[in-house]
Amino acid sequence: SQQGEEDPQALSIQEGENATMNCSYKTSINNLQWYRQNSGRGLVHLILIRSNEREKHSGRLRVTLDTSKKSSSLLITASRAADTASYFCATEVTGTYKYIFGTGTRLKVLA
Amino acid sequence: DTAVSQTPKYLVTQMGNDKSIKCEQNLGHDTMYWYKQDSKKFLKIMFSYNNKELIINETVPNRFSPKSPDKAHLNLHINSLELGDSAVYFCASSPSLRDSSEQYFGPGTRLTVT
Numbered sequence: 001s002q003q004g005e006e007d008p009q010a011l012s013i014q015e016g017e018n019a020t021m022n023c024s025y026k027t028s029i030n031n032l033q034w035y036r037q038n039s040g041r042g043l044v045h046l047i048l049i050r051s052n053e054r055e056k057h058s059g060r061l062r063v064t065l066d067t068s069k070k071s072s073s074l075l076i077t078a079s080r081a082a083d084t085a086s087y088f089c090a091t092e093v094t095g096t097y098k099y100i101f102g103t104g105t106r107l108k109v110l111a
Numbered sequence: 112d113t114a115v116s117q118t119p120k121y122l123v124t125q126m127g128n129d130k131s132i133k134c135e136q137n138l139g140h141d142t143m144y145w146y147k148q149d150s151k152k153f154l155k156i157m158f159s160y161n162n163k164e165l166i167i168n169e170t171v172p173n174r175f176s177p178k179s180p181d182k183a184h185l186n187l188h189i190n191s192l193e194l195g196d197s198a199v200y201f202c203a204s205s206p207s208l209r210d211s212s213e214q215y216f217g218p219g220t221r222l223t224v225t
Contacts (some may be wrong), residue, residue: 033213042115042201042216043154086152090214097208098167101146101154 023089134202
């Protein structure tokens with residue numbers, strides 16, 4: 001498996017429901033970030049969580065990080081059609097200045 | 112004002128040609144990156160520069176040569192293009208190399224090699 005694997009690969013929900021996507025990684029990290037990519041566009045930074053943090057909130061986003069399990073989850077509450085996009089986790093590998101992106105979760109929110 | 116811009120947005124060319132993609136950021140960032148996103152949306156880092164100095168060269172064929180004339184620009188030149196080079200190439204920048212720096216991405220350049 002690759003550093004930064006996400007599941008599910010695709011997720012389809014109704015507007016107003018919550019969406020949860022997960023990211024697993026292999027190495028020691030400085031931080032983990034989540035990005036959103038709308039179709040045909042560049043990635044947009046959503047939220048960053050440092051390796052010594054366990055949970056972080058930003059608006060309708062909640063991110064958790066479990067370094068013992070090398071995993072993170074992104075929860076989007078009260079989803080909207082505009083949340084339809086691909087979501088990627090990115091880990092900054094300790095000591096490398098390198099970010100490794102996950103395989104992405106394609107989220108579709110149905111109006 | 113565009114933060115990270117790339118030109119061209121689309122590039123269609125034949126195998127064996129040489130092409131360049133330009134990237135500019137007006138954010139005053141020290142660090143810039145090139146990523147390749149393949150048809151399965153997998154995003155992989157290619158290069159990073161910090162204040163014009165090469166920091167990461169991630170097992171990229173020698174046909175790819177980045178150039179950073181100043182810290183606001185990072186261009187990517189590709190020689191002898193191959194079919195497998197077809198992908199979307201993203202430029203990104205971040206304030207610095209220190210950890211916990213978010214990256215700002217350009218809109219991408221879709222390269223199609225025929």
